[in-house]
Amino acid sequence: MKRLILASILFLFPFFAQAGFPEVENGYDLKKIEESFRLPCDEIGDDDCIARALGVGACTWIFEINKDKEPAEALKIADTVLIALLKGNNLDLKSMIGKDGLIRTNIKKEATYRINFCREETKKAIPKLVKKFPEGVVLDEERIENLTSLFPLQYLIMFEQFSK
Secondary structure, three states, X not given: OHHHHHHHHHHHOOOOOOOOOOEEOOEEOHHHHHHHOOOOHHHHOHHHHHHHHHHHHHHHHHHHHHOOOOHHHXXXXXXXXXXXXXXXXXXXXXXXXXXXXXXXXXXXXXXXXHHHHHHHHHHHHHHHHOXXXXXXXXXOHHHHHHHHHXXXXXXXXXXXXXXX
């Protein structure tokens, strides 16, 4: 009984917890990300590590858009986080591209799965990400859902286009 009361009191007191990447006054602490954020690449392999890093990059882009950054500015921030993450884990982004110039299937599948971790945030960002539609086209709930489903593949296609 005494332990139950003690545990209840402990959970009633507020405490501070911080999740996510370390931030400094002007954005993310890229050096700290590079030095501290380690993926288990020895255990899961470089392909899965690259896929996870791509997931972080895509979700960072979405989170920055939802913090009211313009999509281009948010993408630059996400790219710097992605580069720091890759560099800190000794990963080469070029290794994800196959001989056909496309992201290898296993990486694309895993990255899509990882990018969908921030699906709800992506739904919120879609109206900010897609600013213009042809006349008469409305951004309704169904269209937002469809664009949210396409977002992971569209994000990955940017890397394929860049590699070409």
